[in-house]
Amino acid sequence: MDAEQLKQLQSMHLPLDGVWLPKATSTIAHVVDDPFWIIYWACVIAFVLMMAPMFWFAWKYRRKSAEQKALSQIDHSQAMEIAWSVLPLVFFFWVFVLGFRGFLEMFVAPAGATEVQVQGQKWQWSMAYDHKGDRVSVGGVGAEFVFPKNKKFKLVLKSTDVLHSFYVPNFRIKTDVIPGRYTTLWFEATEAGEYPLLCTEYCGTDHSNMLGKIKIVDTEAEWHAWLDKMNTTVVDVPTGKNLFETKGCTACHSVDGSTGLAGPTFKGLWGRNEQTNKGPITVDADYITESILQPQAKLVNGYQPVMPTYQGQLKQDQINAIIEYIKTLK
Numbered sequence: 001m002d003a004e005q006l007k008q009l010q011s012m013h014l015p016l017d018g019v020w021l022p023k024a025t026s027t028i029a030h031v032v033d034d035p036f037w038i039i040y041w042a043c044v045i046a047f048v049l050m051m052a053p054m055f056w057f058a059w060k061y062r063r064k065s066a067e068q069k070a071l072s073q074i075d076h077s078q079a080m081e082i083a084w085s086v087l088p089l090v091f092f093f094w095v096f097v098l099g100f101r102g103f104l105e106m107f108v109a110p111a112g113a114t115e116v117q118v119q120g121q122k123w124q125w126s127m128a129y130d131h132k133g134d135r136v137s138v139g140g141v142g143a144e145f146v147f148p149k150n151k152k153f154k155l156v157l158k159s160t161d162v163l164h165s166f167y168v169p170n171f172r173i174k175t176d177v178i179p180g181r182y183t184t185l186w187f188e189a190t191e192a193g194e195y196p197l198l199c200t201e202y203c204g205t206d207h208s209n210m211l212g213k214i215k216i217v218d219t220e221a222e223w224h225a226w227l228d229k230m231n232t233t234v235v236d237v238p239t240g241k242n243l244f245e246t247k248g249c250t251a252c253h254s255v256d257g258s259t260g261l262a263g264p265t266f267k268g269l270w271g272r273n274e275q276t277n278k279g280p281i282t283v284d285a286d287y288i289t290e291s292i293l294q295p296q297a298k299l300v301n302g303y304q305p306v307m308p309t310y311q312g313q314l315k316q317d318q319i320n321a322i323i324e325y326i327k328t329l330k
Contacts, residue, residue: 025191025216026171031102033172035095042091106173109154109186117320118157120164120177123206125197131227138230144213145197148223149189156285157183160316165201168214176201180293182285189216240325243318252307255329263307264300270327275301288323 020040024033061071117128119139126139138145147153157166157177164177171187197212217223244250244266252263259265264274272283276298281287290297292314295307314322 022169024170024172025189025193025195026173027188027190028106028186029170029172031105031172035098035102038098039095106186107175107184109184110152113152113154113186115154115156118155118166118177119160120157120166120199120203120210121160122162122204123199123210125166125199125210125212129227131224136227136230141209142211142213144215146215146217146223146226147189148220149192149216149218151220152186152188155185155187157185158316158320162203163201164199164203164210167198167200168195169198170195171214174200180289182289189214192216192218239318240321240323243314243322244325247310247314263303266326266329268330270329277301285323288326289319292319292322 021033021036024030115130119126119128124139124141125143125145126137127143127145129136129138155166155173157175158181159177159179161179163179165174166177166185167174168187171189173185173187175183175185177183193216195214195216197214199207199210201207203210217226244253244255252261254261254265255267257265257267269283274281274283278298281298287298291307293309293311295309296305299305
């Protein structure tokens with residue numbers, strides 16, 4: 001990206017809706033906006049209720065002469081103390097429940113959401129869409145990522161180097177993107193347009209230039225037409241299968257459901273509930289990555305700690321390929 005393109009991206013318009021917040025253009029935005037406005041107006045009302053009487057009492061009961069004594073010596077009210085303790089407790093508990101429910105709604109993707117892989121690296125974003133059996137990869141500084149409105153998408157995010165943070169202000173979605181770990185978000189856009197994509201975790205020299213653009217189109221047909229024009233690669237399943245066979249995994253793990261080897265079978269592994277020495281887990285991308293890089297971290301009950309670590313032997317893309325292969329072993 002040349003200097004002029006970067007300048008245009010940095011000056012990209014952030015759609016606004018009023019003074020305080022960017023315009024909300026996703027179905028998930030309310031879980032951020034509702035608590036914000038509740039807390040905001042609670043603070044305004046509390047400020048007025050405290051400050052107005054304070055100024056009134058300070059003026060009305062001001063000392064008018066050096067000899068004047070206070071008219072009342074009452075210095076305690078149990079009812080008032082109970083009120084200012086219980087009422088805020090009830091309010092803060094309500095806000096906690098509201099925030100916790102919103103957190104679950106934001107980070108637990110609905111069933112059937114279309115999965116998109118997102119990768120952060122110094123200093124750009126990239127995304128990989130599954131399309132007609134291929135993988136469409138889009139990335140680079142200032143890259144444009146297209147989605148249709150009124151369709152749910154689950155974003156699976158990872159970093160190849162340092163800590164980043166994925167943030168689309170108009171969608172109210174934000175999460176850290178962490179090396180060696182997968183995080184997820186989901187969204188459903190409600191309005192066509194172009195919206196800035198930012199990194200909000202300082203990640204080095206060009207952090208401020210780690211920018212992208214989310215373009216929302218009206219129809220899925222427009223989205224598919226865009227995907228057809230993008231560069232495609234074969235989905236990583238063949239690569240993952242090859243790594244599984246060449247790295248010696250077949251010596252300890254079957255793919256047909258047979259047991260008796262040193263490790264559990266990979267058939268039906270994805271999404272399976274396993275009992276481990278650290279408690280029950282659900283097999284997902286985080287668990288598989290951890291098991292490859294730190295195989296002794298969580299041991300499936302009934303198996304010995306015999307697997308070697310592949311730390312430094314496999315790159316993140318290779319681990320992703322193995323994960324894609326395991327997903328197919330149903």
